[in-house]
Amino acid sequence: xxxxxPGSGEKALVVTSTSETIMQRPAPGTxxxxxxxxxxxxxxxxxxVPAEVAAPTGEKQTRKILRAVDDKKNYLPGQPRIRxxxxxxxYLTESHTTETLDELLSFVMRYVFVETPTYDNIKPLHxxxxxxxxxxxxxxxxxxLVWYNELIFVKPVPAYFYSxxxxxxxxxxxxxxxxxxxxxSRLYQACVGFMRSYYLLIKYEIDFERACELRLIPxxxxxxxxxxAEWCEFMVPFSRVRDDQVNRRYHYGELxxxxxxxxxFFSKGKLSYFHIFPQWGARTMHILTxxxxxxxxxxxxxxxxxxxxxxxxxxxxxxxGQWPEFVAASVWLPIALMxxxxxxxxxxxLGVGTMGVLDLVRGKTVRQEEKKDGHQDRxxxxxxxxxxxxx
Numbered sequence: 001x002x003x004x005x006p007g008s009g010e011k012a013l014v015v016t017s018t019s020e021t022i023m024q025r026p027a028p029g030t031x032x033x034x035x036x037x038x039x040x041x042x043x044x045x046x047x048x049v050p051a052e053v054a055a056p057t058g059e060k061q062t063r064k065i066l067r068a069v070d071d072k073k074n075y076l077p078g079q080p081r082i083r084x085x086x087x088x089x090x091y092l093t094e095s096h097t098t099e100t101l102d103e104l105l106s107f108v109m110r111y112v113f114v115e116t117p118t119y120d121n122i123k124p125l126h127x128x129x130x131x132x133x134x135x136x137x138x139x140x141x142x143x144x145l146v147w148y149n150e151l152i153f154v155k156p157v158p159a160y161f162y163s164x165x166x167x168x169x170x171x172x173x174x175x176x177x178x179x180x181x182x183x184x185s186r187l188y189q190a191c192v193g194f195m196r197s198y199y200l201l202i203k204y205e206i207d208f209e210r211a212c213e214l215r216l217i218p219x220x221x222x223x224x225x226x227x228x229a230e231w232c233e234f235m236v237p238f239s240r241v242r243d244d245q246v247n248r249r250y251h252y253g254e255l256x257x258x259x260x261x262x263x264x265f266f267s268k269g270k271l272s273y274f275h276i277f278p279q280w281g282a283r284t285m286h287i288l289t290x291x292x293x294x295x296x297x298x299x300x301x302x303x304x305x306x307x308x309x310x311x312x313x314x315x316x317x318x319x320x321g322q323w324p325e326f327v328a329a330s331v332w333l334p335i336a337l338m339x340x341x342x343x344x345x346x347x348x349x350l351g352v353g354t355m356g357v358l359d360l361v362r363g364k365t366v367r368q369e370e371k372k373d374g375h376q377d378r379x380x381x382x383x384x385x386x387x388x389x390x391x
Contacts, residue, residue: 024275033237034164040230042162042220045069045077046084048169064172066165078159078218092170094191095158098141098249104263104273105248119193119243121253122200125207128152137214139189145197148257148276157198159218161191162234186247193250195238199255202231295365300341304334 048064066073066084082091120388122145128135133152138144143153163228170188202208202217208228211217219225226234243251257274264273271284309329 011208017330033167036233036237037162037164037167038225040162040234042226042230042234043077043159044163045158046163046169048165048172064169066169076158077163078161078222082230093187095139096194098190098247098303099185099186100159100273101249101255101260102247102268104260105252106267119196119246119251119253120200122197123254124203125154125201125210126204135214137216138348141194144194145201145254146257146274147254147259152254153278154201154214154216154217155194156214157195157218159222161195162218162220168211189245189247190250191240192241195235195247196241196246196250197253199235199239202235241242269375297345301338302336308334 016028045068046066049067050062052062066088068084076084076091079091082088094332123131125135133147134150136151136153137156138153139155140153141155144155145154167308170191179285195260196201198217202211205228208217208231212225217225217231230245257276260273262273265287271287310333311327315324315331315347
């Protein structure tokens with residue numbers, strides 16, 4: 001049974017259409033997701049049945065819908081609040097899509113405000129402690145793998161992801177007749193990308209044990225956790241997913257919250273993307289900080305100029321006055337101070353600009369390599385860090 005990445009000698013999955021999925025086109029040497037879930041029998045509470053629904057054009061279309069094997073459990077596994085026949089698609093869209101992040105990670109912003117433009121920039125759970133990060137469990141899909149100083153948010157895997165019927169429904173069916181194919185595709189891609197991130201989060205058995213402690217992975221049938229070997233078998237199909245099979249957010253790994261907040265401010269006019277401290281003072285602090293820093297620098301310059309001018313005026317009024325050395329120092333020391341501060345600011349701005357250019361070049365190089373080499377060599381570059389912007 002597989003416990004790590006598929007054999008490096010195998011060819012990567014070749015996709016000729018974005019509509020093809022990991023269930024239709026499994027990688028050589030691996031089983032499809034439906035086959036794997038059916039064999040593991042993690043959850044058998046759901047089934048799919050064909051049904052006629054009204055399309056946006058008014059025509060009748062045949063879709064696959066979910067139903068409970070046990071009529072007394074007509075709800076999503078692990079989420080009794082959500083009935084299978086009422087608001088299912090809306091709940092799944094809210095719980096798994098990342099439309100706001102997809103918009104923020106647009107063409108230019110994704111290079112400037114994202115540290116490493118590769119999806120495998122994800123550190124395993126056990127390694128998060130090496131960066132003094134505390135793992136915070138959050139059901140908000142927009143916070144999954146977003147970090148801030150000593151915190152990183154991780155969204156847990158829902159229990160219904162264990163159901164082969166759910167993935168079949170998600171791929172083919174539409175619980176909301178008013179939702180078009182594009183929206184269904186975004187939901188499916190978001191779920192697939194989310195699970196691909198877990199292939200990198202849980203890399204070793206110690207990560208699996210930590211995930212069980214934090215309840216990041218669900219229990220089989222709500223009774224017991226799967227074994228590490230079973231989990232690895234479950235994750236094999238997701239390990240071969242390509243970027244063109246997931247939404248834009250999951251083209252990236254960990255995201256820095258401070259950069260997302262600045263991106264939201266400059267591109268959307270919002271105070272922040274998400275602020276851990278929701279008070280107005282905390283929300284505006286990241287805006288006022290650079291303004292206060294500029295004010296402090298200007299104050300130092302103006303005070304230094306005032307001291308020099310006063311010393312020059314004193315020397316002119318009393319050429320033979322006392323303490324001539326002190327007066328001379330009062331003239332030239334503020335000037336030297338201003339020159340030093342100016343030099344430091346110029347060097348700092350040039351350094352940030354250089355790192356930014358190198359970051360842009362590296363981002364472009366990485367994407368060209370991805371297009372050239374495909375998915376095959378991605379894990380070989382895992383953990384590689386490039387130049388980053390110090391915003």
